[in-house]
Amino acid sequence: MKTKYDNEMNLEILSxxxxxxxxxxxxxxxxxGLDPTIEEISDIKTAVSEAVTNSIIHGYENSEGIIKINCKIDKRKIIIEISDTGKGIENIEIAKEPLYTTKPELERSGMGFTIMESFMDELKIESILGLGTKVTMMKTIKENTLD
Amino acid sequence: MNINYDQANKLLTFEITEEIDHCGVEKIKRRVDNEIERYIPQNVIFDFDQVSFMDSAGIGMLIGRYKVAKMLGSNMELINVKPNIRKIFEMSGIPKIIKINQGGVN
Structure with missing residues (x-):
């Protein structure tokens, strides 16, 4: 795998x-390896969990599909892409609104995108109805000043 | 999850020991609802001391349990919430609905 990044990994999981x-x-x-703080790691884990859960519940609606996770490191910046080939999002702006959910019967809180947006520095959502959704999240890990 | 019922004080405590995500919440929901309906306690406490991870699935789960508890006349409170999880609660407005006891030292 040739890459212009400092490091890269790909992961495919069943939904x-x-x-x-x-x-x-x-x-x-x-x-x-970037030596993130506990808080930074916790933020990243939560954001990834939200995106993967969205693909499982909304993208594939609990049917079987593949979720691709691509992570790249560019200096101190981590770029995480999580994509599915599920049903796609009809209206991204509405989906991003806090507390908006299409699945209240599952006791979903509608906070997934809000959490991704606040816990990461940047969030980009691309979606085509019937083809799938790709979420790209970026976060710069601060230099550890204690060294 | 460890469950303890203090009959004298009508206090039902759920000590959650697992990570709270979409995968784990269904089991937690079922057990909590069963216990609340069984004891109809005056107070329900969720102890978060051993919860290292929670995502938004936890918010929906807690609001759902709050509704069950309220319907049966029980109060609900969260204790020992770590900062990473408190952040998610605050973002979602949970502290306006459910009491979070700051007593934890985390």
Whole structure:
């Protein structure tokens, strides 16, 4: 794999909810080389968990599909892409609104995108109805000043 | 999850020991609802001391349990919430609905 980044990894998982923990732990382990704080790691794990859960519940609506996770490191910046080939999002602006959910019967809080947006520096959502959704999240890990 | 019921004080405590995500909440929901309906306690406490991870699935789960508790006349409170999880609660407005006891030392 040729890359212009300092490091890169790809992960493909089945859209099973028991894979959520694996996905967030794998991403956390991948970025650990940048020496992030506990808070930064926690923010990244939560954001990854939200994106993967969205693909499982909304993208694939609990049917079987593949979720791709691509992580890149560019100096101190981590770029995480999480994509599915599920049903896509009809209106991204509405989906991003805090507390908006299409699945209140599942006791979903509608906070997924809000959490991704606040816990990461940048969030980009691309979606085509019937084809799938790709979420790109970026965060710069601060230089550890204690060294 | 460890469950303890203090009959004298009608106090039902859930000590959550697992990570709270979409995968884990269904089991937690079922057990909590069963216990609340069984004891109809005066107070329900969720102890977060051993919860290292929670995402937005936890928010929906807690609001759902709050509704069950309220319907049965029980008060609900969260204790020992770590800063990373408190942040998610604050973002979602949970502290306006459910009491979070600051007593934890984390």
């Amino acid at each position: 099973k909810s028991c894979n959520e923990a694996f996905a967030r732990i794998a991403v956390a382990a991948f970025v650990s």
